[in-house]
Amino acid sequence: MLFDFWWVQAEDMLLNKKYGDSQRVEKLKSALLLVVEKKTSLMSLSEYCVVCFLILEYGHFFLVCFDLENTAITVIDNMAVEESPIHLINDNSFFNKTTPYKVKDVFTKYRKLVNHPKYRQIEKAMPQRLDFEWKTVGNTVDFWVFVMRHMKTWFGVIVDKWDSGFPLEPSPKKATLTWLREKYTVKLVTSSANKHRDRILGEA
The missing domain is CATH 1.20.5 (Single alpha-helices involved in coiled-coils or other helix-helix interfaces)
Structure with a gap:
C-alpha cells in the first residue's frame, strides 16, 4: 500500500483556476516521486495494489483510496454521512467536482501518463463511501486519530473483515x-x- 500526503497541502490546486490538468498532474508526479524515495522505477505504480491519498478539507481528515487491482475507489471517513462535510459530487467541470472526484480526475490522468494497464477501469469507477459500524456522530475533534488508525489497519479488505481495533x-x-x-x-x-x-x- 502506498500513502501519498500530497493532497493535504493541495487546497490551492483544488481551487485556483490558473492551474490546468497538466500542472495538477505534474504536482502529483512530484509528490509521488518523494513518496517512493525518488525510485523512478516505482513511478508506474505497478508494484502497488492500493494507493491512498490523505485529505484535509474543512478542517477534517479523510482518505481517498484506489484499489488498483479491483479498480475500486473508496472514501474512508469516520464521520456519519449526515454530519460529514465530505460529499460525492461529479461534474464535467473540474472546479465543480467535490474533492474525491477531483482526486480521481488527477490520479486517472497520471495513470494514463504512465500507461498503467488499468487506468481506463479506474476512469469508469465511481468513488464509494465506506460504511462501517464505528462511524461517529457528534465527534468533530478525533478525526485525526481515526484517520491514523485507518491508515494503519485498512488494506483494501472488505468491511466485514476489517479489524480497526475500535x-x-x-x-x-x-x-x-x-x-x-x-x-x-x-x-x-x-x-x-x-x-x-x-x-x-x-x-x-
Missing part, C-alpha cells in the same frame, strides 16, 4: 480513542520529522 460500545470506544490519542501524540512529538521536537522535549 470497539462499538461507547465507553470502550471512548477509552480506545483516549489511548490512541495519547499514543499518536507522543509519536508525533518525538518523531525526527518534527522540527520542533527538541524545543518541545526541552520544555517538557
Whole structure:
C-alpha cells in the first residue's frame, strides 16, 4: 500500500483556476516521486495494489483510496454521512467536482501518463463511501486519530473483515480513542520529522 500526503497541502490546486490538468498532474508526479524515495522505477505504480491519498478539507481528515487491482475507489471517513462535510459530487467541470472526484480526475490522468494497464477501469469507477459500524456522530475533534488508525489497519479488505481495533460500545470506544490519542501524540512529538521536537522535549 502506498500513502501519498500530497493532497493535504493541495487546497490551492483544488481551487485556483490558473492551474490546468497538466500542472495538477505534474504536482502529483512530484509528490509521488518523494513518496517512493525518488525510485523512478516505482513511478508506474505497478508494484502497488492500493494507493491512498490523505485529505484535509474543512478542517477534517479523510482518505481517498484506489484499489488498483479491483479498480475500486473508496472514501474512508469516520464521520456519519449526515454530519460529514465530505460529499460525492461529479461534474464535467473540474472546479465543480467535490474533492474525491477531483482526486480521481488527477490520479486517472497520471495513470494514463504512465500507461498503467488499468487506468481506463479506474476512469469508469465511481468513488464509494465506506460504511462501517464505528462511524461517529457528534465527534468533530478525533478525526485525526481515526484517520491514523485507518491508515494503519485498512488494506483494501472488505468491511466485514476489517479489524480497526475500535470497539462499538461507547465507553470502550471512548477509552480506545483516549489511548490512541495519547499514543499518536507522543509519536508525533518525538518523531525526527518534527522540527520542533527538541524545543518541545526541552520544555517538557
